[in-house]
Amino acid sequence: MNSIRIISDDDVEHILDLKNTILCVENAYQQKANNKATILPLVSADLVEGKADMDIKSGIYQAENLFGLKLVAWFGENEMQGLPALTGMTMVFDLKNGFPRALINARHLTAMRTGAAGAVGIKYLAKKNAEVLVVVGTGHQAVFQIAATLTAVPTIRKVYLYNPRNEEKAKLLQESIRTKLSRIRNDIYDLKNEKWIQRIETVEFSAVNNIESALSETDAVITITPSSQALIRKEWVKPGTHISCIGADLPGKQELDETLFKTVRVFVDDVGQASKVGEIQTAIRLGMVQKELITEIGNVINGNEKGRLSNKDITVFDSTGIALQDLAVADYILKIAEEKNIGTIVNL
């Protein structure tokens, strides 16, 4: 209990790259499937109704001998004052003796590990050689979803950008996306990000206003909106499509037509959490999907369960975001920080 390492958001941006974030998230899912990582119950609360909420995700990462938690708060009105809407902290403790090891700003960490989740869903569940990605939602997190998917799925060469409420925002993202992507670190050995910038330049980005038409061209979809009603109708989704659902992470949130779940194969990060707060919550409640038929993605990654069975399957990955993603990424950040002496060590 002598000291703790404090790692700022700037430090995290400096340390964390996309490739290693994706590896950490894949590893977190696998360790959970292997019973070497445990998630604890989610705590969530409205702080100011409709304007601010927070959640606490905690877990034990036996695989790396640590445990801890992340508290993230969302204050929608912060942006009007030029402040970030999302704030939060990750705390890491040593599983050998309970001593605190690190306090890490959770903002960039959360953006990166959430982007990695959508990408890992596509990597393991979409048809091989997927070339087109449709992204529903054009906010801050959409950029990280695209960044991680271009990294994890090298065959993607075209990305459709769709905003269900405001076409203009999709066009603005189309104009700025390459610059935004190029700012995210993507190779720890290539500090100038040169290979990453080359990769970005091979991709075509197009804002679309007809989602039905875009879906007819694609094999891979990511939904990343705060919606509480279906944005994608069942009949728009062609056979063979994979959808990573990232937006729904609280009761009442939903992005897909729930009747879609009658015919799709369902994968999740954690069955318990997804059933309560994820995209599948409505389908579960209405009995359109049976918990017994849901597969945790870690079991696909470690080879114990089958992912996609044919080129006609529609697959859905419902990612609610689990503490183990945070702990796995925090562990990586901490190792680099210790090695390079980044951050501030403070007596406790």
Add this chain to the structure above:
Amino acid sequence: MNSIRIISDDDVEHILDLKNTILCVENAYQQKANNKATILPLVSADLVEGKADMDIKSGIYQAENLFGLKLVAWFGENEMQGLPALTGMTMVFDLKNGFPRALINARHLTAMRTGAAGAVGIKYLAKKNAEVLVVVGTGHQAVFQIAATLTAVPTIRKVYLYNPRNEEKAKLLQESIRTKLSRIRNDIYDLKNEKWIQRIETVEFSAVNNIESALSETDAVITITPSSQALIRKEWVKPGTHISCIGADLPGKQELDETLFKTVRVFVDDVGQASKVGEIQTAIRLGMVQKELITEIGNVINGNEKGRLSNKDITVFDSTGIALQDLAVADYILKIAEEKNIGTIVNL
């Protein structure tokens, strides 16, 4: 999200005194009763079965515009290596914008606010002018229970020390108790602790091996052991006694004969939490106490509910420890730290 204040355990020992801790804890109970403070569900987990566990207590303290959490871990085997068994951290966030404000070492804070809980139970529920206190349990926390009770209840002049397993430990505590008490800060305006030391000297401390006999002499009892079976039998408790039960805070823990609950008036810090993990858990499960008849102590402190009705009542205060105690005390520590510029400010 620019910076956070880190406050070490030494800083907390320097800042926090018994009198203000008791005021904070009383205030936390009252604000909860007034709906100006909210507790969120407890998360608890075994880390190493029987050897290490942890819990996360979180809440919103609207009264002081903050929210946050405390993670506390217990590693029983640490002591064999000369390390503290209890470790933990408190994090405080601003309820106006979600920004982190402070990270505070939770060890001394927890000891102080837990001591205050037992004392507040006696102050509000024991007979007036209680002179004798029986303390069941002689560990580290027993000292804080005694310290806070001597502070909150000025009529106490005699303290019986009882260890249910090991008489020798009670004798050792009898020898060291005055020194231990004198080290705890007890008046922010009296840095030499002189008045506090005078108070300690007026009290007689006696190790006892016959708990039945000690109980026949007393009006106020505190139980503070890790026991999982009843230590006090129903027939030993005379009419008019008040018992503050502090030890039970996890499923399976118990210090009193559960049949006692058929006849006592029951007070708790939080009905939901006490029913699950507190002293009343067994009595609740066996239907010996009805939830509707349980009173939260905050309602007694703010005058909305009656406490003791007669000098013959047996009253029990079941304190499981709630996040609001931590947040109220953390808020006080933070105010003093900001005023006197104590702690380390680190960029986030």
